[in-house]
Amino acid sequence: MTLFVGQACAQTEADNTRISAEQFQEKVDETPGVVIDVRTQEEYNQGHLAMVDDHLDLLNGDFEASLDSLNKEKTYYLYCRTGNRSGQAVELMKENGFKNVYNIGGFQDLVNAGIESSK
Template sequence: MADLTQEEWAEALAKDENAVILDVRTEEETDEGIIPNAIKIDIYKGQEFIDQVEALDKSKTFYVYCRSGGRSAQACAIMNQLGFTETHNLLGGFNDWTGEVTN
């Protein structure tokens, strides 16, 4: 797992053709908006979160975020334990995001 600043995350994401954006916030939080093209899987769903993550393509590079960076760091650690090798945590999370947002 790599902890990336907002700038590093956006720059790496823009260059990465193998990228998948993963939003691990709750549904209430994602209702406020999401980073475009993000897959939403709520980390608070426990085993359901693990089941949904395990269905993802482990060969992809995952750019993971939450509200402030804590839960996404946890999600990256869980994903690494499940065999994902490329996970990037967004430091500061959605709270500090200044890029594009969609509903």
Template sequence: MKTLHTFFTLLLLASGLMACNAQSTTGFTNISEKEFAEKAQAENTIILDVRTPQEVAEGRIAGASLFIDINDSQFAEKMQALDKSKTYLVYCRSGARSSKASSWMAENGFSQVYNLKGGILGWSGTIEK
């Protein structure tokens, strides 16, 4: 009987952890390249590149229409001017800066924020110059 109780306790714990993985406690969701490409097709979706202007000049994910350097001294002001009702797909070079930007967005009232795991380095789709 104790073994059965332990089994169900572990099963419940595992289910809870899996549910937490879908939407992190950070308020945004890390998504794969495939999910990113699928979500990019939806209406009211904006692809946000948070890399430096020099990085953007080297190439960007096709469809990226908004470029706000996370290191810009006016980053917060520029972000506050965005429409919070839109869905944002955020990326950078490797996923670290975009994760930071996504977290900032979630903390500041943006509800539909998705971060590209691996950034543009992990992107195998079209790159525009």
């Protein structure tokens, strides 16, 4: 029973930070923030959101190394290829005292929802 409750709490917490492309479009209009692509350089070079503010690769350590230089009071929107790495990055940010962080999912889903991309 305790294990189930723990999993339910973890799921609820994750749900609070994972938002859909449509929710992102609405939320970023209401609460502008910093959009960060956490994919590799190669993935980023193949295309990224036009509104991206920063590219900080989660896999090579760039993302974690940059945490101390980011303003914890700002709102952050993170994405990757599928939403997995951006979910990990959101958790890292939360562990480091960031409160307004959102996993907006995968690049292609965002583009398919009509969010502009560029190369």
